[in-house]
Amino acid sequence: MNLGPAVFSGVVLLVGLVYGGMALRMPRGSLAYPGPGLFPLAVGALLVATSLGCLAQELRAWRRGRSAAPAPPSAAPEAAPERDRARTVALTALLAGYVLLLKTLGFPLAICAFLAAAIRIFGYRRWAVTLAVALLVTACSYVAFVHWLKVPLPMGLLEDILG
Amino acid sequence: MDLASGLLHGFSVALTPMNLLFGFMGAVIGTIVGILPGLGPLGTMALLLSLTYGFDPTAGMILFAGIYFGAMYGGSTTSILLNIPGEAASVVTVIEGYQMARRGRAGAALAVAAVGSFVAGTISLVGLSFLAPTLAGAALRFGPAEYLAVALVGLVIMSRLTGGSLMRSLMMISIGLALGTVGMETVAGYMRYTFKQPLLAQGIDFLPVAMGLFGISEVLITAEEPVGKAQLQKVRFRELWPTAVEWHRSFWPMLRGSVIGFFVGLIPGPSPVISTMVSYSVEKRLDKHGEFGRGAIEGVAGPEAANNASVGAAYIPLMALGIPFTPAMAVVMAVLLIHGINPGPLLMTEKPDLFWGVIASMYIGNFMLVVFNLPLVGVFANIIRTPLWLLMPIVLLLCLVGVYSVNNSMLDLWLMVGFGLLGYLLRRLRYDLAPLVLALVLGPMMERSFREAMMIGRGDLTVFVRRPISAAILAVGLAVLVLPTLIARARRLLRRAPAT
Numbered sequence: 135m136n137l138g139p140a141v142f143s144g145v146v147l148l149v150g151l152v153y154g155g156m157a158l159r160m161p162r163g164s165l166a167y168p169g170p171g172l173f174p175l176a177v178g179a180l181l182v183a184t185s186l187g188c189l190a191q192e193l194r195a196w197r198r199g200r201s202a203a204p205a206p207p208s209a210a211p212e213a214a215p216e217r218d219r220a221r222t223v224a225l226t227a228l229l230a231g232y233v234l235l236l237k238t239l240g241f242p243l244a245i246c247a248f249l250a251a252a253i254r255i256f257g258y259r260r261w262a263v264t265l266a267v268a269l270l271v272t273a274c275s276y277v278a279f280v281h282w283l284k285v286p287l288p289m290g291l292l293e294d295i296l297g
Numbered sequence: 298m299d300l301a302s303g304l305l306h307g308f309s310v311a312l313t314p315m316n317l318l319f320g321f322m323g324a325v326i327g328t329i330v331g332i333l334p335g336l337g338p339l340g341t342m343a344l345l346l347s348l349t350y351g352f353d354p355t356a357g358m359i360l361f362a363g364i365y366f367g368a369m370y371g372g373s374t375t376s377i378l379l380n381i382p383g384e385a386a387s388v389v390t391v392i393e394g395y396q397m398a399r400r401g402r403a404g405a406a407l408a409v410a411a412v413g414s415f416v417a418g419t420i421s422l423v424g425l426s427f428l429a430p431t432l433a434g435a436a437l438r439f440g441p442a443e444y445l446a447v448a449l450v451g452l453v454i455m456s457r458l459t460g461g462s463l464m465r466s467l468m469m470i471s472i473g474l475a476l477g478t479v480g481m482e483t484v485a486g487y488m489r490y491t492f493k494q495p496l497l498a499q500g501i502d503f504l505p506v507a508m509g510l511f512g513i514s515e516v517l518i519t520a521e522e523p524v525g526k527a528q529l530q531k532v533r534f535r536e537l538w539p540t541a542v543e544w545h546r547s548f549w550p551m552l553r554g555s556v557i558g559f560f561v562g563l564i565p566g567p568s569p570v571i572s573t574m575v576s577y578s579v580e581k582r583l584d585k586h587g588e589f590g591r592g593a594i595e596g597v598a599g600p601e602a603a604n605n606a607s608v609g610a611a612y613i614p615l616m617a618l619g620i621p622f623t624p625a626m627a628v629v630m631a632v633l634l635i636h637g638i639n640p641g642p643l644l645m646t647e648k649p650d651l652f653w654g655v656i657a658s659m660y661i662g663n664f665m666l667v668v669f670n671l672p673l674v675g676v677f678a679n680i681i682r683t684p685l686w687l688l689m690p691i692v693l694l695l696c697l698v699g700v701y702s703v704n705n706s707m708l709d710l711w712l713m714v715g716f717g718l719l720g721y722l723l724r725r726l727r728y729d730l731a732p733l734v735l736a737l738v739l740g741p742m743m744e745r746s747f748r749e750a751m752m753i754g755r756g757d758l759t760v761f762v763r764r765p766i767s768a769a770i771l772a773v774g775l776a777v778l779v780l781p782t783l784i785a786r787a788r789r790l791l792r793r794a795p796a797t
Contacts, residue, residue, distance in 0.1 A: 138725070138726045139465075139726050139727075139728075142722070142723075142726055142728075143468070146468060146472065149475075150471075150475075153475055153490070156490065160487065160489065161485075161487070164756060165751055165756035165757075165758065166751060166752065166755050166756030167751075167752060167756075168747070168748045168751050168752075169485070169487075170482040170484070170485055170487035170489060172748075173478065173744040173747065173748075174475075174478045174489060174490075177471060177474045177475050177478060177740075178475070180467070180470075180471040180474065181468075181471045181472070181475055184464060184467045184468035184470075184471050185468055187464040187467070187468075188462070188464050188465055188468050191462060191464055191465075217521040217522065217523075218520070218521050218523075219521060221520040221521055222517045222520055222521050222721065225516070225517055225520055225693075226517065226714070226717075226718055229513070229693070229697075229714045229717070230714060232697060233697075233707065233710045233711055233714060236707070236710070237707070241698075245694060245697070245698075248690075248693075248694075248697075249690050249694065252689065252690035252693060253686050253687070253690055255520065256520065256685050256686035256689055256690065257685075257686055258684070258686035258687075267687065271690070271691060271694065275694055275698065279698050279702070283348075283351055283702070285698065285701070285702040286705055287698065287701065287702075
């Protein structure tokens with residue numbers, strides 16, 4: 135069985151059940167005067183039905199795979215492209231860290247640290263250039279967004295200086 | 298306002314210095330993102346959506362039209378010179394375009410792609426100018442039943458066309474519909490799925506979802522891929538002019554591609570990609586030279602014309618009905634919604650500046666694109682050398698600042714990061730994101746139309762089939778949903794019959 139899609143379909147099934155259960159507690163009205171719960175109830179049913187359908191498809195594919203003759207030992211498996219998953223994990227953590235620290239550190243400090251870390255994650259190794267680019271892009275974005283476009287970005291620790 | 302006076306008025310709007318500047322900026326940005334593999338027009342429009350908040354809506358629409366058209370032009374450059382599609386709609390161009398480049402005909406391939414794009418863009422814009430007002434006039438007779446039918450059938454057709462399993466597409470649609478129900482319900486003010494979070498009362502905004510699913514997930518996917526060095530084929534300016542034979546061989550493929558692209562563009566789904574595939578297979582079937590696979594110029598001219606024609610056509614359902622049939626059009630619709638403008642049949646009469654201004658600006662943008670894409674192709678091609686370590690952090694910065702700037706909301710930031718991760722997972726699991734996004738946009742409209750239709754019909758469900766337009770639209774949807782399965786089963790039965 136292709137585990138990823140099966141797990142995802144299972145999660146959607148669970149969400150669909152909870153979602154539909156919550157819709158049941160909303161006023162449904164009548165067909166002539168539909169209430170706020172009627173459409174979500176139909177959507178909940180669709181979520182459950184389609185996720186069950188996807189799960190069934192995955193199961194059928196798994197059974198077909200099991201009953202098929204095993205591949206000859208000489209057949210080399212297709213080489214999957216090498217992917218650097220660590221970068222994705224690091225970038226996701228970095229994004230979450232930025233959102234967490236934005237209010238406390240303020241936009242200039244948070245985005246400068248974010249940019250420097252992101253440049254490193256994308257494989258650039260020279261610290262001096264990394265810091266120079268991070269500082270320059272931070273300064274440009276500060277002028278563009280805060281001064282020109284008047285986006286009220288949080289200033290955090292620098293509130294007294296820049297606020 | 299008739300067509301001629303509408304277009305004249307449109308040109309008077311589009312030719313103001315500010316709108317010309319936005320058209321030019323859109324064309325340049327579009328060409329650049331078309332050239333850069335990994336960053337497509339949809340992701341870019343999602344990134345820039347928040348910035349349009351500060352612009353005039355006409356300028357925002359002109360900017361996005363330039364980006365969408367420009368990306369179609371730019372995508373061919375990378376395909377031909379690098380053997381890498383700059384964006385999804387240029388995948389087919391790689392096959393013949395790169396082979397032409399290897400034979401020393403890169404310049405001719407680029408010129409035919411640019412001229413074909415211009416011809417097709419112009420043909421589709423003429424179609425848009427004629428068809429959008431006509432359809433908008435007809436749509437004035439649409440009631441809630443018809444709107445529900447169009448949206449429903451649009452989603453059904455999309456689920457059939459996006460490739461992969463129908464059940465998977467339907468699951469994506471149901472997730473999008475479910476997300477669209479979060480927030481305060483508009484009729485009775487009832488809170489649904491807000492978990493007592495006041496910030497969720499306004500619902501899940503389209504912007505963080507689109508930026509997460511298309512912007513952030515794109516960066517996460519790009520971050521994983523192995524980095525290779527780009528080997529650009531050099532093109533000299535004097536090599537850009539195709540020979541008389543090449544022009545002759547490209548003429549009909551360009552026209553056929555334009556017609557195919559225009560009609561495919563009217564259908565819900567990833568029309569630029571599908572139109573190139575249809576055009577390529579048509580040209581391959583009509584091939585008289587036996588060159589396909591070894592650098593046939595027809596395989597560049599047809600598909601490159603088709604993807605541009607589909608872009609112009611994709612605007613028709615949005616401008617005339619207010620219903621986006623592609624995720625890119627959903628982002629374009631968001632530009633209007635941000636400014637409190639509801640696209641639909643009344644847009645032409647209530648906002649003529651916007652309606653005709655945008656159409657006229659597309660003519661101008663299309664002309665600008667062919668003028669600077671041909672001589673500057675070498676300059677644009679060099680953009681591919683921009684290192685990812687510089688480009689991707691800047692893209693992330695634009696996402697982070699852009700999504701915050703609309704509502705100054707930390708919740709939007711969290712939603713964007715969350716949907717970015719979800720988008721990454723779904724793409725890795727080979728789910729199509731387009732049905733989810735369209736369902737999120739169309740869901741609230743579908744619920745509103747359903748409730749209104751039921752109230753008008755006093756609870757009688759046959760209201761959807763008693764009205765002829767709605768019944769006809771629903772019949773098309775049913776046929777699209779059921780016929781392919783029935784035909785496949787009938788074929789299987791016929792195949793088994795002689796054996797038994």
